[in-house]
Amino acid sequence: MRDVAIVGAAMTRFGRAEVSLVDLICLSALPALQDAHLGDRRVDAVVVANMGGARINRQTAVASALVDRLSLYPAAAETVENGPASGSSAVKMGFQAIASGMADLVLVSGGEKMRAVDNLEATDFVASLTHPQVEYIYGVTLPSLAGLFTRLYMERYGVTAEHLAMVAVKNHENALKNPFAHIQQRVTMEGILFSPDAVVNNPLVADPLRMFDCCPVSDGSASLVLASLDLARKLGRPIVKVAGIGQATDTHAVQERKDPTDLLAVRQAAEKAFGRAKLAPKDIHVAELHDAFTILEIAQSEEAGFFPKGKGAKALEKGTTSLTGKLPINPSGGLKAKGHPVGATGVAQLVELVWQLRGEAGERQVAGAKNAFACNFGGFGNNVVATVLVRED
């Protein structure tokens, strides 16, 4: 298997986009290509992660359209969809194209323009990934599944509403240092939990989840340029190796899992990624986890192996996962505050980590970060992709 490196990274500021889906993707693809210092080299393939083009934006074959807008023909082009983990899946496809020898240089972009529809339709759209016969038909949405999951987690592991709010406060604080984050707003425990106004500032969404426990609906795109390690060395850019990608699936319906608080696919995906990278959780200096809901950051920090099961909230409370802690989690602001354009998210997690590993993360730089980890959580945990990146000195 050939080694693969990331040689270019860029993203748009997440939020509301006024351009078309394809143009929105160009807005990160072009700077990512520039960032790679390719000279007159051309990409062999383009992989685009997108979930809602067909339904929300009435645009299919988005990858072919992107090739056209950037004049990248005759590059191969495909769109990959894996729910909210589409981004990492697209990176995996780009990785495999290079690792197999079918390509030397691949552009991987993720993009979503979800605010083209109202929040109710966006929520219904995302819910189309749930089980149609035993979940969707009964009105299940992702926030409702996350609410049930959170309640169970609180009862079983002593996680409190304060712990959930701490995730939001931390990630919004980080986002203030990230010019690409959708929500740039200071959030305090007082404002979203303790003050008499909290019930208005932070209304209930799906008990016990409140608004500040849920990611916003965002537009945005993110792009990476992947190259064979041999080619990457010639480009003269700092080298960030894709050291390991792991993926695992689980039952579609959450109710069919023996223990719904057990995120088996996260554990399996992380183990595979670490195994391929020949690293362990203790070797990681910075992580981006899929905090579409606050509880997920806590749960994933345990299942990925950073903390024992049930101890993630305690680590959060002690500041271990803060920007200045031992293992900063979601320095970008996470999905919570950076935003969650579903197709873009997995790519954007890796864009942040590339910047961190290159020392280009500005005010939110994690000092000395050399090994990084990302967890991209598809479905409600039924298709998870974990990625380990390593800076090569």
Added chain:
Amino acid sequence: MRDVAIVGAAMTRFGRAEVSLVDLICLSALPALQDAHLGDRRVDAVVVANMGGARINRQTAVASALVDRLSLYPAAAETVENGPASGSSAVKMGFQAIASGMADLVLVSGGEKMRAVDNLEATDFVASLTHPQVEYIYGVTLPSLAGLFTRLYMERYGVTAEHLAMVAVKNHENALKNPFAHIQQRVTMEGILFSPDAVVNNPLVADPLRMFDCCPVSDGSASLVLASLDLARKLGRPIVKVAGIGQATDTHAVQERKDPTDLLAVRQAAEKAFGRAKLAPKDIHVAELHDAFTILEIAQSEEAGFFPKGKGAKALEKGTTSLTGKLPINPSGGLKAKGHPVGATGVAQLVELVWQLRGEAGERQVAGAKNAFACNFGGFGNNVVATVLVRED
């Protein structure tokens, strides 16, 4: 790069499906897995080709759902979309997973349930792959683009309405020998062209294209099991090697091509596939071409290198491409008569070719077929995937 073989193949009869999209895909995936004689071996990854799930069937993350229905977890799973070439793109992704060493055994399924909506919406849906600003907005559909393309081709290369009808007559005749074909109806030149009833039997769709020049709107699924060549040898099944995959993109808008009758991406994709397979067009014994419209079979037979440009219609007229001719094209009945469930088509082309190379094609068997070629035509020729399969003796 590791060699890859196809060890299992199956498809549903195309037509109208009464089951859900995911169940429809199971109906080919299960027999394909059985066909591969896997014993207790499990697939490492699942790739699903689908274009319309999100919009037509309100089902996203179809690959994860398929893993669940077949209890294939923790296998990796992704959905791949590349317009009408989605099927071959999914096969390419499965190929790369194995070639890279990330997987040994991959299930590749393509499925589409287009008849869940009426023909007008299905046509509008497929048109969402055209250029939004310079094509779609002006009411362009795939039949209208094909009509313009056909007129130009007729003027330039002396192709006649009779030639177009000959493609339909040939492919419908082949489909009568294919129990998996959607339309099982004998079609004659008299009936669709010369008789006074022809104008009723075969109404104009987009001048000069008539109904029998256009593929039907179909539901259906097709599946392949891919294995590393080493593993394939252990399974004891006849071995069909994926000898070469080539892909090329072109301008999104047809109007931007210097010569719209020049299907550059078909030529480039075929050249790459032949180059990787170390074979030439003259070595091919049977081909499946993407005859969504009759003219496309003629044009692709030229661009793929089987006949000189402008000579495809003559070869057809002489019977060269008939089932008993020197190079049978579309023994399955092609998209024209077998049907065209967009996500399934590219996979189904290869299912037919696997059957042909194994000598399992029944009444439509091409004697002694050892090398086969498929052209899967995405967009209006702006993303084309060509595949060469070789039977290993």
